[in-house]
Amino acid sequence: MLSGLVGVISNDMAIDLGTANTLVYVPGRGIVLEEPSVVAFGVEQGAQKVIAVGREAKAMLGRTPDSVECVQPMRDGVIADFVAAEEMIKYFIRRVHNRKTLISPRIMICVPADATPVERRAVQEAALSAGARKIYLIQEPVAAAIGVGLPVSEPRGAMVVDIGGGTTDIAVMSLGGIIYSRSIRTAGNAFDEAIINYIRKTHDLLIGQSSAERIKIEAGTAIARANGKAVEIHIKGRDLKKGRPNQISLGPPDIAEALALPLARVADGVKIALEQIEPEIAADIYEDGIYLTGGGALLDKISTKLSRDTGVKYITPEDPLRCVAIGTGRALEQLEDIKDLLAHV
Numbered sequence: 001m002l003s004g005l006v007g008v009i010s011n012d013m014a015i016d017l018g019t020a021n022t023l024v025y026v027p028g029r030g031i032v033l034e035e036p037s038v039v040a041f042g043v044e045q046g047a048q049k050v051i052a053v054g055r056e057a058k059a060m061l062g063r064t065p066d067s068v069e070c071v072q073p074m075r076d077g078v079i080a081d082f083v084a085a086e087e088m089i090k091y092f093i094r095r096v097h098n099r100k101t102l103i104s105p106r107i108m109i110c111v112p113a114d115a116t117p118v119e120r121r122a123v124q125e126a127a128l129s130a131g132a133r134k135i136y137l138i139q140e141p142v143a144a145a146i147g148v149g150l151p152v153s154e155p156r157g158a159m160v161v162d163i164g165g166g167t168t169d170i171a172v173m174s175l176g177g178i179i180y181s182r183s184i185r186t187a188g189n190a191f192d193e194a195i196i197n198y199i200r201k202t203h204d205l206l207i208g209q210s211s212a213e214r215i216k217i218e219a220g221t222a223i224a225r226a227n228g229k230a231v232e233i234h235i236k237g238r239d240l241k242k243g244r245p246n247q248i249s250l251g252p253p254d255i256a257e258a259l260a261l262p263l264a265r266v267a268d269g270v271k272i273a274l275e276q277i278e279p280e281i282a283a284d285i286y287e288d289g290i291y292l293t294g295g296g297a298l299l300d301k302i303s304t305k306l307s308r309d310t311g312v313k314y315i316t317p318e319d320p321l322r323c324v325a326i327g328t329g330r331a332l333e334q335l336e337d338i339k340d341l342l343a344h345v
Contacts, residue, residue, distance in 0.1 A: 011026060011096070011097055011105055012026075012027060012105045012106040012107070012108075012332060013025065013026050013027075013093070013096060013105050013106075013107055013108075013332075014026075014027075014107070014108040014109070014325065014328040014329040014331070014332045015089070015092070015107060015108070015109045015110075015127075015325075015328070016110055016140075016143070016324045016325035016328055017037070017074060017085075017089075017109055017110065017123065018037055018074065018077070018164055018165050018166070018324075019037060019072070019074040019075060019076065019077055019164060019165035019166030019167070019187075019188075019189060020036065020037060020164070020165030020166070020188055020189065020295065021034060021035065021036055021037055021165065021295070022034075022035055022036075022037045022054075022088065022092060023322060023324075023325035024092055024096050024325070025325050025326065025328060025329030025332075026096060026329070027329060027332060027333045030326075030329070031322055031325055031326065031329075032096055033092060033095060033096055034322075035053070035054030035055055035092070036054055036055055036057070036058040037072060037073060037074050037088065037165075038053070038054065038057040038058040038061065038070055038071070038072055039052075039053050039057055039070070039071050039072075039073060039084040039087055039088050039091075040052040040053070040056070040057035040060050040064070040068060040069070040070045040071075041068070041069045041070075041071065041084075042067060042068050042069075043067050050087050050091070051068065053087070053088055053091040053092075054091075057070055058070075061209070061210060062208050062209075062210065071084040072084075073085035073088055074165075074166065075166060076112070076166040076167055076183075076185045077111070077112035077115070077140070077164060077165075077166040077167040077169075077183065078111070078112060078115055078119040078122065078123070078166075079119070079122040079123055079126055082122060082125075082126055085122075085123075085126040086126045086129045086130050087130075089126060089127055089130035089132075090130040090131060093105065093130060093131055093132075104131050104132055104133035105131075105132060105133060106132070106133055106134040106135075106136070106332070107127050107132040107134070107135055107136070108135075108136045108137075108138060108328050108329070108331055108332040108335075109123055109124075109127060109135065109136070109137055109138075109328070110137070110138050110139065110140045110143045110324055110327075110328045111123055111137050111138070111139060111140065111343055112139070112140055112166075112167045112169055112183040113139045113140060113141055113167075113169040113170065113171055113181035113182055113183045114181065114182055114183040115139075115183070115343075117345055120137055120343060120344075120345045121345050123135075123137065124137065124345055136331075136332065136335070136342055137342060137343040137344070137345070138327075138328060138331050138338075138341065138342055138343055139169065139171060139178070139181060139341075139343050140162050140164065140167075140169040140324050141160040141161070141162045141169040141170060141171030141181065141293075142160075142171055142173065142178060142181075142327070142331075142341050142343075143323075143324045143325075143327035143328040143331060144160045144162040144169075144171075144291070144293040144294070144323045144324045144327055145158060145160045145171065145173055145291070145327065146326075146327035146328075146330050146331055146338070146341075147293070147317075147322070147323035147324060147325070147326035147327030147328075147330065148160070148291050148293065148317050148323055148327070150173070150291065152173045152174075152176060152341070153175065153176040154174075154175070155174060155175050156174060156284050156288075157172055157173070157174045157179070157277070157280070157281035157282070157283075157284035157285050157288075158172070158173050158174065158284070158285070158288065158291070159171070159172045159173075159273070159285045159290045159291065160173075160290070160291045160293060161266070161269075161270060161290055161291070161292050161293070161306075161314075162293045162294040162323070162324060163187050163188065163266065163292070163293070163294040163295065163296025163297055163302075164187050164188060164294045164295065164296065164324070165187060165188040165189050165295065166185070166187055166188075166189055167183045167184060167185055167186075167187050168183070168184040168186055168187045168266050168269060168294075168296065169181070169182075169183050169184075170182050170183075170184070170269055170270060170273050172273060172277050172281060172285070173341075174281060174284075176338075176340050176341065177340060177341070178341065179277060179278075179281060180273055180276060180277050182269065182272075182273060184265060184266060184269040186262050186265040186266060186269075187266075187294070187296055188216075188294075188295055188296050189209075190262045190265075191216055191220070191259055191262055191296070191299070192209055192212040192213050192216060193209075193212070194258050194259055194261060194262050195207075195212040195215055195216060195220075195255065195258045195259070196208075196209070196212045197258075198254070198257065198258035199212075199235065199237070199248070199250070199258075200240065202254075203248050204239060204240045204241050205235070205237040205238070205239060205240065205246060205248055206237050206238045206240055207235060207236075207237035208237075211235065211236070211237065215233055215235060215250070215255065216255070216299070217298075218233055219232075219233040219250065219251070219252060219255055220255050220259065220299050220300060221252045221255055221256050221259075221299070221300040221301050222256060222259060222263055222299055222300065222301045222302040222304065222305035222306075223256055223301040223304055223305050224251075224252045224253035224256040224257075232249045232250065232251050233249065233250055233251075234247055234248075234249050235247065235248050235249070235250060252300075259299075263302070263305055263306070263309075264309070266296075266306065267305075267306055267309035267310050270290065270306065270310045270312075271309075271310055274310070274312070285312065286312055289312065289313040289314060289315045290306075290310075290312050290313070290314050290315070291314075291315050291316075291317065292306070292314045292315065292316045292320065293316075293317060293320045293323040293324065294320060294321065294323070294324065295320070295321050297316050297320035297321075298320060298321060303315075303316055
């Protein structure tokens with residue numbers, strides 16, 4: 001009775017702790033917070049202090065004086081800066097519950113499919129240090145499958161490819177268990193880097209990561225449009241030859257060419273997975289298709305490109321960006337039913 005009361009008071013929460021963005025799901029309320037995974041530190045009276053988190057901190061990236069440092073706590077889906085990660089989780093707990101003190105919540109957090117025990121422990125310890133009472137971990141593609149609504153408990157193979165900010169996570173599930181899982185350190189951030197490198201190599205123009213992300217969102221495509229008017233995007237940066245600001249224009253064929261290599265790596269990861277699973281499971285996947293989730297699934301024509309490269313059809317759900325967060329939340333709500341699918345340290 002008392003433990004049940006504590007659970008209600010504590011307002012349990014699920015966190016999709018992503019390299020680029022963090023989403024928070026509260027049972028009974030759904031997704032209540034979506035912020036960039038960025039923390040800004042400043043110095044006050046000789047001590048380091050958090051001055052901004054989320055969107056406000058992201059707006060400072062590349063524009064800060066020496067006294068301010070912007071940190072992205074997550075790299076490739078795992079914690080790269082423990083202190084910043086703890087402060088970020090602490091901040092989000094306070095934001096979600098709109099108060100400074102609360103009974104410690106239980107928290108479900110998703111991790112990359114092949115996160116090591118050390119990396120999983122770092123996530124667990126950061127959340128405990130931030131004030132959590134109990135931590136549960138779930139692999140990102142498993143959470144995505146639950147978020148999509150796949151019948152993961154049935155005797156039929158189901159495959160999910162989740163393209164996040166730092167990793168692309170691939171998982172095959174059947175009968176409530178994970179048959180195959182793997183993470184590829186090629187995802188949204190690698191797409192941004194590919195655009196930066198392409199523009200530097202072909203146009204001698206240096207742009208920042210924020211500009212590359214904007215290009216990816218506004219004009220990114222996996223396959224150049226064969227017909228119709230090409231949508232051009234104007235890009236400003238520093239001319240590497242002249243050392244002064246300059247502007248160029250790029251179209252879909254340029255972006256498709258820039259993204260060819262990272263997309264090939266994702267396709268190769270899928271092909272390796274299909275080669276390593278049992279024939280019966282592979283047959284199920286060929287028949288039902290592969291579910292594509294994560295922010296990377298929003299890239300124009302990515303499902304067509306991956307289908308051409310792997311020979312399997314792809315299904316993109318209505319809201320691929322939030323599938324992992326929704327699935328992590330549902331896993332917390334159905335904790336007793338999905339215990340076998342949880343990740344362990």
